[in-house]
Amino acid sequence: MRIMQLAEEGGNPLLPNATFFVELIIFLIVLFVMWKVILPPIQKVLKDRYDMVQKTIDDNRAASERFAQAKEKHAETLAEARAESGKIRDDARGRGQAVLDEFRQRAQAEADDVRQAGEQQLAAQREQILGELRAQVGGLSSTLATRVVGEEVRNPAMVDEYVGGLSRQGGA
Template sequence: MSREVLAEGNNFLLPNGTFVVELIIFAIVLAVVWKLVLPPVQKAMRERQELLQRQHDESQQAAEKFEAAKAKYAEELAEARAESNRIRDEARVEGQRILDEYRNQAQSEISDVLRRGEDELAKQRERVLAELRTAIPELSTTLASRVVGRDLGTASVNQGTVEAFLAELGSGRVEKAAGKGE
């Protein structure tokens, strides 16, 4: 019988007193954890979640600002390049204009120098011809007198011949005649 009593007291369908006490203690611990521990943990988790969301939003805004700044930088860089190209082109045009101006100025100075040189040569030619007109009659009379061996007269008599010779010399007919005689 003792087996039967033992078997009757250990019915697994009927709870044991220890089990009920453990169950009550578990429920009390669960209620204490629910009331005292869980709210601060939930609050900390909520704050942490809000902090993470705020950081995520801030990083999104920073990324948008960065992209906007990058686009603005690229736009300003393109504008600066266009401006530098425009300034460089203007400088080239201005340089070419200055170069052309100096060329024209140099050309006019060369023309002035050539004109003055030609004028000076014409004046010298006139002086030489005037000197020849005064000196040749006397020299030619003296030379002809020495060649012939007698006095041929004064230089004023031969002045007309010398004037005709010099006129031919001035027109270039003497050179042509000298070239044909050779």
């Protein structure tokens, strides 16, 4: 409608009038005020937020690297601990085997000592019993000879000598 009025008044509707220029100046003033007053705090907030996000990304990346390093160190430490525990276990087995061998040797030595003492005791008892039997054989043989012959044997020493010769022949 305005265009029609201007056309009737004889003005060119394509040429701007003073209202346009006033509105343009007000728009430019508002734009300038927004540019100088409103936009800087918004840009500052956006930049701060961008910096915070970037810092968080960098911190996450650094934490991931530290975690990977800690994980590697943990794996190395665990491997070292396993190797050391294997060495300790092997050493303990070796010491245990040495202790067992020592106890076996002691037990064997004690058993040998007991067996040897028993053999010596048996040999001594055997000799004692043989001596007693030899002493009794002379008297028994004299008694037997007296019964067989019917007369008393007068020389028991001769019988003892004969029995001694028999025992030497049997022992030799």
